[in-house]
Amino acid sequence: MRYWLFKSEPSTWSWDQQVAKGETGEEWDGVRNYQARNFMREMALGDRGFFYHSQKEKAVVGTVEVCAEAHPDSTTDDERWDCVDIRALAPAQTPVTLDQIKTHPELAEMVLVKNSRLSVQPVTEAEWQIICNLAGVSL
DSSP states (O other), X not given: OOEEEEEEOTTTSOHHXXXXXXXXXXXXXXXXXXXXXXXXXXXXXXXXXXXXXXXXXXXXXXXXXXXXEEEEOTTOSOTTOEEEEEEEEEEEXXXXXXXXXXXXXXXXXXXXXXXTTOSEEXXXXXXXXXXXXXXXXXX
């Protein structure tokens, strides 16, 4: 299993909207960055991820699971763009802010810290465990 982080502006797509999609989940569509698209092409069913609210909140607010592997993004006819589907697993009991993440030396190399603009990014297993602990999520 691999781990990821999915960033969304809550005014565009929020954790509550993700949760409302239930078991069927939702396409993580609209990504127009080649690196983020390539990360989605690497994902497998059952991979886990953090759902991260960007903009003002800047926090991990929940965990998700990849429920459909990479396929053409339905929001465009341009065949260069793929997406995965994700479903909500668990809310963060305590949202973990970017500022909190930056205070942990063991998270200093996290992609979120180094390249906070990338909308889909990998997370190491160690980073996953630390942030799940901070969020009060056990998976």
